[in-house]
Amino acid sequence: MPSNETISKVLEKSYPYGFLTEIESEKIPKGINEKIVRLISKKKNEPEFLLSFRLKALRKWEKMKEPNWANLNYPPIDYQDLIYYSAPKDIEKKASLEEVDSEILETFDKLGIPLSEQKRLSNVAVDAVFDSVSIATTFKEQLAKEGVIFCSISEAIQKHPNLIKQYLGQVVPINDNFFAALNSAVFSDGSFVYVPRGIKCPMELSSYFRINSGDTGQFERTLIIAEEGSSVSYLEGCTAPMFDTNTLHAAVVELVALDDAYIKYSTVQNWYAGDKNGKGGIYNFVTKRGKCKGARSKISWSQVETGSSITWKYPSCILEGESSIGEFYSVALTNNKQIADTGTKMIHIGQNSKSTIISKGISAGKSKNSYRGLVQISPKAKGSKNYSQCDSLLIGDQAEANTYPYINSQQMYSVVEHEASTSKISEEQLFYLQSRGIDNEEAISMIVSGFCRDVFNELPMEFASEADGLLGLKLEGSVG
């Protein structure tokens, strides 16, 4: 029958992004301490307020302990054995795209993210981050005409220090958690988006993160601010070469939505997952949080998590504004020895705030896949509502799926609904599809695709097909 072997064959489509770009980079010495933090800040020519932000975070971090409550299992990380900053050499000198190292441009070409004017996507602005540095941002001028700022966070620190001062660390405080504190101390680059009042961002914004060096941690920082009545859709993608050793990735993403603003944030995470035996791969410890600050504001997270050897990630919403809306749509696929502990937090503070959680976990091989989510209804959040649905699909008989829903309601006049299911791909389903001329591999893909449909429907068009392809699926995304 559809032996586990064929199933793993389907899931084990090779990782086409595992190549390494040979390029000279400038790295700083290993380890983390005040000197290193000052050095990073100096390299980036940062204003004083940011240096003190970093140093404050470092001091907090030094007193914090790595969290161990998640369903993860990995050897201790030696934080003094990592390099915290790596940049392609002489990157500062490149004023325009034409001057960017052709090796790097080719790398992004190979990843399907062409940056050059002739080849780039016509409806998506891209910020490309290579190791610790933003290489290029496309369509900047066109966006500027609408008043939309889309640039690397390093550039924003130089050019828009007041916005950074006002918002950085406001949603994810520097001492929020161990990895967020670490990120706040050493973050290298990332994207910055500012959408002014009443503006609907005219195109999709996208960041593409590429880890290239093996011994360098990547600590990107993203900040998105949507002013009153504005809206923006932002996508991020990520890949890394295959190394035998583990690479640390600890990002922080902060979103702020003011009155009637809408931010849609989509992720396709495809970091290198390690080999069959769990050797190598990215440790992905990410803090993502959005604040629905204004009334009727809305933040929607959608994520397709397929990569990394360990994923620890809970994109969350603080629903502060009255009638604000938070959404979380997630597909997490784990295979071999991958571990994912992912979910969301919906913190209801404002009256009549609403949240929706749809999580689809697929576990294959010997992987562990956990959904962990918190729904908190505070005393003020009268009339608030949450709906959560967590479904797990097991493939083979050695994978593990867990669901940890935490519900904490302190308000009588609120509604919290939770549904959960666990299922397996059945032999009957496979035979039915095969008896209609669809081969075993495609049949599995089709069933998995169907399982994920509710989430795929939430992804922007450009991403839906990529996500589908990522899961080895062929059916989704037809015109219709």
Add this chain to the structure above:
Amino acid sequence: MDSNKLILEIRNLYAGIDEKNILNGINLKINEGEIHAIMGKNGSGKSTLSKIIAGDPSYSITSGEIFFKHKNIKDLEPEIRSNIGIFLGFQYPIEIPGVKNIDFLRVSVNARRKQLKESELDTFEFEAFIEEQLEIVKMDKAFLERGVNQGFSGGEKKRNEILQMALLKPDIAFLDETDSGLDIDALRIIASGINKLHTPKKSIVLITHYQRLLNEIEPDFVHVMHNGQIVRTGKKDLAIELEKNGYEGLALNNTGK
């Protein structure tokens, strides 16, 4: 018998599931254009026979052969059997949640067309093509947008099966209790659909408990299965006799040896 017209031949087939024997020496020949009915009590092996011909891997063949158009298909994957023109209408069609019916049908049809060296249909061509076929089973277009068999009633699932038969145009179709669970109106619609799909080149095997389906679709031959063997073969009047006297009345003394 003109051997060129022979479409399916089963020779001395023994098969079962796990350690249990279910088929105990089936012999059957079916020619182009013929309609056969297979009747028999529950557990006599009718459904097993149809699933084995479609290639269900949960069953294993201990001995015997299955020839389709003179080619031994015993070891072919189920999808290959479908592509070369064998169809099984399921007694209990399976739900595939989240997979849009129309997408599933298009992938299925294109797999068959590829085998027939016909050009594959894109989304728009397929929509036009399927619209004509929907009429055959009087199925509402809305069912195309839903998940495969997801939340369909029993009757709707059976219509969806016959729709698939209409789309795939198989050379031989095994319809496993397509009539069960249908009210009389639905039965007529489905029977008339099957009759429309029957041509002098296309063969049909009806697996049924009831004579009433055979009033709507006239069989050339009726077989009675018992303990994994075909114990009686006759014309339509055998089904009438069966309806009147029951299986007991046939004095089935074969014990399956």
